[in-house]
Amino acid sequence: xxxxxxxxxxxxxxxEYWLNKSFLDDDLxxxxxxxxxxxxxxxxxRDTESFSFTHETENIYLYLQQNLPNEFKIEICVDDxxxxxxxxxxVKRMGIFLVSNVAxxxxxxxxxxxxxxxxxxxxxxxxxxxxxVINQQIIINTTINIESTENNIxxxxxxxxxxxxQKYMQSAxxxxxxxx
Amino acid sequence: MPLSKxxxxxxxxxxxxxxxxxxxxxxxxxxxxxxxxxxxxDQKNVKLIWCLETMYDIxxxxxxxxxxxxxxxxxxxxxxxxxxxxxxxxxxxHKTHLFEQFGFSQILSLVLKLQNLYPYKLFMSPEILEKKVxxxxxxxxxxxRNHCGHMIGEIYNGELCIRIVEDAEFLGVAMIEExxxxxxxxxxxDEKTGKQIDQYNYQLLEYLLDxxxxxxxxxxxxxxxxxYSINYFKETNRNDKCPCGSGKKFKKCCLPKQEVEMPHxxxxxxxxxxxxxxxxxxxxxxxxxxx
Numbered sequence: 001x002x003x004x005x006x007x008x009x010x011x012x013x014x015x016e017y018w019l020n021k022s023f024l025d026d027d028l029x030x031x032x033x034x035x036x037x038x039x040x041x042x043x044x045x046r047d048t049e050s051f052s053f054t055h056e057t058e059n060i061y062l063y064l065q066q067n068l069p070n071e072f073k074i075e076i077c078v079d080d081x082x083x084x085x086x087x088x089x090x091v092k093r094m095g096i097f098l099v100s101n102v103a104x105x106x107x108x109x110x111x112x113x114x115x116x117x118x119x120x121x122x123x124x125x126x127x128x129x130x131x132x133v134i135n136q137q138i139i140i141n142t143t144i145n146i147e148s149t150e151n152n153i154x155x156x157x158x159x160x161x162x163x164x165x166q167k168y169m170q171s172a173x174x175x176x177x178x179x180x
Numbered sequence: 181m182p183l184s185k186x187x188x189x190x191x192x193x194x195x196x197x198x199x200x201x202x203x204x205x206x207x208x209x210x211x212x213x214x215x216x217x218x219x220x221x222d223q224k225n226v227k228l229i230w231c232l233e234t235m236y237d238i239x240x241x242x243x244x245x246x247x248x249x250x251x252x253x254x255x256x257x258x259x260x261x262x263x264x265x266x267x268x269x270x271x272x273x274h275k276t277h278l279f280e281q282f283g284f285s286q287i288l289s290l291v292l293k294l295q296n297l298y299p300y301k302l303f304m305s306p307e308i309l310e311k312k313v314x315x316x317x318x319x320x321x322x323x324x325r326n327h328c329g330h331m332i333g334e335i336y337n338g339e340l341c342i343r344i345v346e347d348a349e350f351l352g353v354a355m356i357e358e359x360x361x362x363x364x365x366x367x368x369x370d371e372k373t374g375k376q377i378d379q380y381n382y383q384l385l386e387y388l389l390d391x392x393x394x395x396x397x398x399x400x401x402x403x404x405x406x407x408y409s410i411n412y413f414k415e416t417n418r419n420d421k422c423p424c425g426s427g428k429k430f431k432k433c434c435l436p437k438q439e440v441e442m443p444h445x446x447x448x449x450x451x452x453x454x455x456x457x458x459x460x461x462x463x464x465x466x467x468x469x470x471x
Contacts, residue, residue: 046351050309059331061324076324084313086348088305088360139358 005160006168008176011145011153013040015098018077023051028079035075036103037064040096040145045085051078052085054093063114064107072103091159092119094142098153104146104173112166115140119162138162144169146176182213186232190282193239194396198247201240207233214338226338227274234271235282238264242287245294246395254382255365258298262362265291270340273333286396293401295362297384303359304366312347384445391449398450406444413440 018040019029032038039061041051057076064074087093094114099107119138141159148154156172158165186206189196210233217225241264248257268288275284313322317330317339330341355366368377392399413423413430422433424440434440 045309046307048309048349048351052309058322058324058327059333062327062331078324080323080325082313082322082324084310086306086308086310086345087354088307088364089354089356090358090360 005164006156006158006172008172009155009157011155013098013145014147014153018098021051021077023079023081024077025079028075031073031075032077034073036072036100037068037074037107038098039074039076040098041078042085042096050083050085051081052083053078054095055084055086056092057084057095059118060094060111060114064110067110067113069106072106090139092138092140092162094140096143096145098145098147100147104144107144108166108169108173111142112169115162115165140165182216183229183232186210186236190232190235190239193283194394196239196243198240198243201236201243206236210236218337223337227335230335230338230340231271231275231279234267235275235279235284238267238271238287239283241267242291242395245291249385249389252382252386254298254380254385255367255378258295258300258365259363261291261295265295265362270333274335283396290395293399294385296401297388299380299382299384300362300365302355302357302366303362304364305354305356305359305361306364307351307354308345309349309351310343310345310347311349312345314344314346316342316344387447391447400448402446402448404444404446405441407439407441410435410438410440 015032015038018024018038019032024032039053039057041053043051045052053076061074061076068074094111097107119140139160140162141157142165143155143157145153145155154176156169156176158168158172160168186209189200189204189206210229214226214229214233217229241260245257245260245264248254248260264287268284268291271279271284272288314320315322315328315330317336318328320328322328322343330336332341332343334341368379369375370377388399416423416430418429418431418435420430422428422430422435422440424434424442426433
């Protein structure tokens with residue numbers, strides 16, 4: 001059965017949800033409130049009490065900080081206890097983002113340029129092979145949770161080829177806008 | 181001129197033997213040159229040395245792959261292939277087009293094609309919670325609040341930036357098809373002796389090795405299908421799985437059709453008669469007569 005590359009569902013993890021987490025101190029709570037883009041952790045993987053991030057989070061967070069337009073604020077929902085969830089399937093897990101409606105096109109554009117710069121532009125020309133599947137395809141996984149004005153969360157999850165990310169995400173956003 | 185001797189060695193990768201790499205002083209010469217450039221804070225040349233060192237490692241690892249393959253140590257060759265692939269991917273971001281003269285793209289292509297011939301389909305993937313991670317460049321604990329500024333995969337002072345995990349919790353194991361850790365191949369165990377059994381079929385690799393004379397010879401593979409008369413499958417019972425690989429019973433699949441369409445792999449060699457084909461004959465452990 002062909003796996004769907006993208007899914008759009010409702011979610012409950014809005015900003016209020018994260019602001020109630022005990023690991024946030026007052027200073028960090030203020031930053032989270034002000035953030036247009038929030039990198040949020042994976043909670044309780046395999047029933048452990050944990051808040052962890054993916055391997056790619058570190059580089060992506062730095063990249064977004066350096067390239068985000070000045071009028072937008074980005075924050076990562078973690079204190080000093082930064083833990084990484086290392087899963088060893090060959091998928092680039094870019095993380096989970098909670099974004100405002102206004103910041104959505106910005107984050108999509110920046111993620112697309114990150115993908116292009118760090119994954120696609122580094123690929124050598126594919127080995128010459130007749131019908132041979134030489135797997136140089138890079139698979140990425142990411143979740144973008146969009147906070148709408150009514151405080152509803154629409155969650156878009158993508159897992160598929162890096163080169164198709166922008167196309168599928170644009171399509172998803174169109175579908176969401178059409179249904180509102 | 182510094183580096184000319186080492187560059188000549190790298191250019192001769194097709195002729196260099198495994199022994200040449202074992203006996204060569206090239207790596208220690210690179211280390212000394214790197215130190216000299218570091219003293220001058222010449223980061224451009226320090227990075228170049230790192231690239232050349234990595235290319236040397238790639239060539240050496242690839243020679244080791246073939247050494248293991250010739251001895252039919254297929255799993256050992258697989259593990260070295262993985263190390264070679266990792267080194268190639270680390271270098272991919274930093275090399276220039278000049279590295280083609282050292283065989284970068286050729287070796288990358290051959291590594292990927294060789295991996296594709298292996299029968300391994302499932303791998304064990306550990307799930308680990310990394311609690312304390314340190315930067316190998318500055319030795320600081322990785323923190324998002326006070327990041328050290330060193331990016332994973334970049335080169336600093338001639339060293340590749342990675343992360344060292346100091347404290348971790350093992351969460352579990354998943355069985356996956358596309359692993360990061362390719363060496364995690366599951367093997368069977370003999371129930372009586374407890375010894376590991378290599379249950380895999382390496383006939384594609386064996387066929388390749390029988391038909392090429394050196395590790396840089398050009399070859400290619402064409403995945404297709406071929407139809408065979410039902411007469412080839414007289415040993416197959418009606419209720420056995422169909423030889424075509426569909427998973428259905430023979431009597432419900434190809435038996436009524438009087439011919440079986442099977443996966444067929446064509447090897448294409450530069451030095452062998454064009455279009456000479458090889459038929460993959462083993463499906464589910466049963467062997468069939470060669471066509």
